[in-house]
Amino acid sequence: MKKTIISFIIGLSIIAVCFLMLKSCIIQNPKPEDCVVVEVKVTNITEGGVKDIVFHDDGTDFYYINRGLERGLNLDSLKTKVLNKTVTLHLAKVLGGMTSEHISQLAIEDEIIFTEFNN
Template structure:
């Protein structure tokens, strides 16, 4: 009787582990973000809010845009939240972010530009904007 319970429990645990792995592979999509220029989308707008999110990520919310954009680990790599708020809050910016695998907008930012100043880029040769 105990053997049946143990085998039944192990079978359930194994099944749940396999389902979790499929969830990670097909829903969460394990792996790095494609940060190539061909995989980028350009967005312009006025910065409505800036805040820390995730693990030291700089999160940017634009006015009249339901998407959330972020610079991965920006706050541990030279960005200061107070300085960025003072400099960019309420300003028109252009950003480039990665296309999402599931078709949604927003997400990992690859370049941030205000007027002629590039505040952040992951590329050796930055993309121009119409600002």
């Protein structure tokens, strides 16, 4: 009986830790202070995932706007604005400060092209 209770508590603890880790990977209501700011030269823009917009740099890195095509962004107009130009990206942090490829804000010079930040 005692082993069953201990096993139950350990199992419940493992489930709680897994839940918290998964929840920390979900990006909701990002704030500028929760992001890493990087400058990237965009060399290619494609559609990826489920209506995501993927920005490729001149190396092997890529960054994406989650469901960007559902949010009113257009691949052709983005290509005109940012292709082969250096942009400023706010990338959301996950799991204790690790940087994701999720774009919370995209700007070129002083023009904000996309943002998830609430004003």
